[in-house]
Amino acid sequence: MVVNFKDTVKLPVIMAPMFLVSSPKMVIEGCKAGVIGSFPLLNARTGADLEQWFEQITTELAEFNAQNPSNQAAPWAVNFMSHPSNHRFEEDLQLIKKYQPPIVISSLGDPSPVVSAVHSYGGLVFADVINLFFAQKAADKGVDGLILVCNGAGGHAGTLNPMAFIGAVKEFWNGYTILSGCISNGKDILAAEVLGADFAFIGTRFIPAHESLASEGYDQMLIESSMDDLIYTDVFSGVKANYLKPSIVKAGLDPNNLGEKGDLSYSRENRTVKAWKDIWSAGQGVHSIKKTQSTVEIITEMKEGYSEARNKLFVAQT
Numbered sequence: 001m002v003v004n005f006k007d008t009v010k011l012p013v014i015m016a017p018m019f020l021v022s023s024p025k026m027v028i029e030g031c032k033a034g035v036i037g038s039f040p041l042l043n044a045r046t047g048a049d050l051e052q053w054f055e056q057i058t059t060e061l062a063e064f065n066a067q068n069p070s071n072q073a074a075p076w077a078v079n080f081m082s083h084p085s086n087h088r089f090e091e092d093l094q095l096i097k098k099y100q101p102p103i104v105i106s107s108l109g110d111p112s113p114v115v116s117a118v119h120s121y122g123g124l125v126f127a128d129v130i131n132l133f134f135a136q137k138a139a140d141k142g143v144d145g146l147i148l149v150c151n152g153a154g155g156h157a158g159t160l161n162p163m164a165f166i167g168a169v170k171e172f173w174n175g176y177t178i179l180s181g182c183i184s185n186g187k188d189i190l191a192a193e194v195l196g197a198d199f200a201f202i203g204t205r206f207i208p209a210h211e212s213l214a215s216e217g218y219d220q221m222l223i224e225s226s227m228d229d230l231i232y233t234d235v236f237s238g239v240k241a242n243y244l245k246p247s248i249v250k251a252g253l254d255p256n257n258l259g260e261k262g263d264l265s266y267s268r269e270n271r272t273v274k275a276w277k278d279i280w281s282a283g284q285g286v287h288s289i290k291k292t293q294s295t296v297e298i299i300t301e302m303k304e305g306y307s308e309a310r311n312k313l314f315v316a317q318t
């Protein structure tokens with residue numbers, strides 16, 4: 001039987017993978033609450049750590065499902081960096097085959113190797129893309145879902161407007177469509193569905209979850225920041241991403257004078273600060289963050305807002 005992943009969730013949400021932020025506990029709590037939880041494989045420092053994370057997630061979710069036959073956890077997902085610069089490319093691919101996450105999110109690079117590994121055990125591959133060219137390319141490589149990373153997103157955001165992007169992709173794409181960028185509450189999730197998305201892909205809103213790996217300083221900065229505090233630059237990783245200006249100032253740098261593309265990247269010698277670790281990322285949805293909360297509290301709020309918005313629409317239409 002072909003599983004429709006839309007039927008396996010209680011809210012059409014994927015908790016987006018976030019480098020140095022997503023934790024196994026977040027994934028487990030998210031899945032138990034009925035949304036798809038995910039993490040970047042490289043958040044586990046070594047292959048041995050990763051194997052432990054896989055054990056923890058699969059064991060805890062299996063226990064939960066055994067105890068709750070009529071309230072099964074949503075599927076879980078991992079994020080695989082499909083770029084050749086991924087130093088654990090082969091090792092992580094083998095672990096994916098062993099632990100068989102139902103969904104693998106491929107980023108940065110040709111998804112072909114991960115598509116053949118994941119399809120061999122019946123899993124799905126979603127690829128994140130920032131424009132039509134990459135969307136078409138990923139579709140041609142046989143992925144099952146396209147994650148459209150739009151303007152204002154946290155991390156390596158695109159520049160396209162979500163309405164224009166999803167409309168254009170839908171002209172050639174019949175697979176799972178996932179919308180990403182500044183989706184923060186139940187109303188936004190419903191809006192993504194109205195535009196034609198199967199799932200909303202949500203990152204920033206989950207950074208200050210109690211179970212995340214983000215530091216207290218990061219949480220506090222998110223609470224105090226607004227969308228005006230972001231800078232979209234390629235100076236730190238060579239690829240444009242959204243960062244919190246106050247974290248740049250805190251690291252002793254001048255946000256108005258950072259240099260050229262890649263000047264402050266990991267690969268440069270003599271770097272004193274590291275993107276993601278010292279320089280913190282957030283999307284324009286940062287505005288919605290007012291306090292730290294548990295993963296379950298955030299999802300509960302989203303479910304309530306989603307029902308409320310649906311009811312309003314329904315009443316408006318009758």
Ligand SMILES: Cc1cc2nc3c(=O)[nH]c(=O)nc-3n(C[C@H](O)[C@H](O)[C@H](O)COP(=O)(O)O)c2cc1C
Pocket residue numbers: 016017018019020021040079107128149152153154155156180181182183201202203204205280281282283284285
């Ligand atoms: C701190 C942070 C780290 C991220 N790390 C990754 C990553 O490792 N891999 C990835 O595919 N996307 C990463 N992203 C992007 C998210 O998966 C997602 O596309 C984005 O957060 C969605 O936009 P939003 O933050 O506005 O909800 C990251 C985003 C943030 C904010």
